[in-house]
Amino acid sequence: MKRLTGLLTILIITLGVAIYLAQNIIPPENLHPLGEYYLENSYFGEHSAKSPEVVTSILWDYRGVDTLFETAVFFLAIIGSLTIFRLNREQSEEAKQGEPKPQLPEPVVVVTKLTVAMILAVSASIALHGQLTPGGGFQGGSALAVAPLLVIAAYTKYALEKNGLDKTRAIIIRSIGLLGIALTALTPLLVSGYIMQNQPIFPGEALGVPLGGSLVLYNLFEYLAVGAGFTAVFLLLSIPEEKFKKFLGVRR
Amino acid sequence: MIELHLTILAITALIGLIASYLAITEKDLLKAVGYSAVQAIAYAIAFYLLMAPDIVLAYVAIAVGIYSALLIFIIGKTERYEVM
Numbered sequence: 001m002k003r004l005t006g007l008l009t010i011l012i013i014t015l016g017v018a019i020y021l022a023q024n025i026i027p028p029e030n031l032h033p034l035g036e037y038y039l040e041n042s043y044f045g046e047h048s049a050k051s052p053e054v055v056t057s058i059l060w061d062y063r064g065v066d067t068l069f070e071t072a073v074f075f076l077a078i079i080g081s082l083t084i085f086r087l088n089r090e091q092s093e094e095a096k097q098g099e100p101k102p103q104l105p106e107p108v109v110v111v112t113k114l115t116v117a118m119i120l121a122v123s124a125s126i127a128l129h130g131q132l133t134p135g136g137g138f139q140g141g142s143a144l145a146v147a148p149l150l151v152i153a154a155y156t157k158y159a160l161e162k163n164g165l166d167k168t169r170a171i172i173i174r175s176i177g178l179l180g181i182a183l184t185a186l187t188p189l190l191v192s193g194y195i196m197q198n199q200p201i202f203p204g205e206a207l208g209v210p211l212g213g214s215l216v217l218y219n220l221f222e223y224l225a226v227g228a229g230f231t232a233v234f235l236l237l238s239i240p241e242e243k244f245k246k247f248l249g250v251r252r
Numbered sequence: 253m254i255e256l257h258l259t260i261l262a263i264t265a266l267i268g269l270i271a272s273y274l275a276i277t278e279k280d281l282l283k284a285v286g287y288s289a290v291q292a293i294a295y296a297i298a299f300y301l302l303m304a305p306d307i308v309l310a311y312v313a314i315a316v317g318i319y320s321a322l323l324i325f326i327i328g329k330t331e332r333y334e335v336m
Contacts, residue, residue, distance in 0.1 A: 003277050010273060011266070018262075055306045126309055134305035142313040149321050230318060237325040 038062065043210075050204035051131040051212030059136060060218045064196040068185060071222065075178060078229040082171070085236040091247050095239045096166065100159035112154035119147045127223035131212030137222025144227030149234055157238040170232035177225025184217045261301045268294035279334045285323045292316045 031039070041047045042057040049057035059067050087095060102109045127140025151160050160166075188197035202213035268291045275287035292315035299307045 003274075006277070007270060007273050010269070014266075014269060135309050136306065139306065139309035139313065142310055142318060146313055146317040149317060153321070234321070234325075237322070241329050 049198055049212055049215065050210055051215050052210060053131055053133065053212070055134065056130050056136050056212065056215055056219070060215050061196075061198045061213075064185075064198075064218075067218075068181070068196065071178070071181060071225070074226065074229065078174070078233060081233050082236065085239075087247065092167070094247075095243055096158065096161050098156060098158040100156055100162050102155050102159075104154055109154050112150050116147045116150050119143060119150070123147070123223070123227070127219050128216070130219040131210060131215040137219040138226055140219070140223045141226025142230065144223065145230030145234070148231045152234060152238050157235055160235065165231065167232050167235045170228045170235065173228035174225050174232065177221045177223070177228065180221030181218060181225065184214050184221065187214075257301055261298055264294045264298045264301070267291075268298065281327045281332055281334060282324070285320050285327070288323070289316050289320050292319070 038054050038058055042049050042054045043052045049061040051057045051061075104112075123140045123143035123146075125140075126135035126143055127137055130136035130140065148160055148165065185196045188194060188201050191201055193201055196214075198213040198215070202217070203211060204213055205211050271287045271291035271294060275284045275291060278284040278287060292311065296308050296312045296315070299311060
């Protein structure tokens with residue numbers, strides 16, 4: 001009851017402020033000049049990124065260095081969590097010992113199988129069509145990370161590891177992704193361009209599909225890096241608490 | 253037409269507000285994660301109505317899937333109920 005009183009107070013205040021503000025806001029009539037520049041240039045203009053998707057062009061081309069540093073922040077966050085959960089060789093072997101048996105009823109497990117396949121397909125299409133439709137590497141990668149998460153929830157983490165996706169593999173895939181991003185960013189220097197230059201160094205289209213030059217490469221590598229980075233953290237987080245207490249020497 | 257958009261936007265924003273208030277005050281932490289996911293869905297619809305599909309794609313995967321899962325892992329490592 002006390003909770004409802006607080007909720008009602010907040011709702012009434014919010015609605016009052018919203019109704020008061022709504023009468024005093026004048027919507028802008030023109031586009032922001034910078035926005036107009038991006039809209040005109042991203043595909044047709046003189047400073048084109050050869051991509052019809054303006055958001056991806058801004059993310060990986062016009063403001064590419066911002067996104068590069070954003071990826072570096074994500075890299076540091078994942079490295080930080082891997083460092084907190086570091087185990088030696090014997091401990092990580094012991095953490096892999098367990099029964100890969102589903103803990104949920106049969107229908108849930110079957111539906112999970114189908115859903116995982118669909119999530120893989122959708123995430124790949126989000127990431128690899130990032131230069132044509134809304135989406136991109138980070139969005140696709142975070143959708144990809146949901147697939148191992150569902151497997152961990154419906155089966156166990158041991159099922160994932162027995163099928164070959166253990167922590168080391170996830171970290172290797174993630175490193176390939178990050179290395180790819182770094183190499184794509186540095187490639188223009190070879191032909192005396194500047195860092196993260198897109199056009200005219202990278203091909204604008206292939207087989208009639210606009211590739212957006214380097215955008216498709218960045219999206220692909222970011223997809224791998226984000227998806228595998230999240231997977232590595234989930235594999236570590238899903239180690240049962242009893243095992244961690246044993247590793248750390250906590251007695252009860 | 254724009255009025256319909258704004259009405260749906262207002263409703264989703266209100267659902268998000270109510271869900272986040274319930275998530276903050278809830279003592280059962282698993283239920284609180286559920287409320288937080290409801291809030292995330294409401295905000296995803298709001299982002300869609302505000303014509304930001306790129307944000308929607310990242311937000312749905314992270315706020316509904318990954319964030320809830322992380323919190324459930326962490327609740328699994330501590331206690332389910334918040335103690336006063």
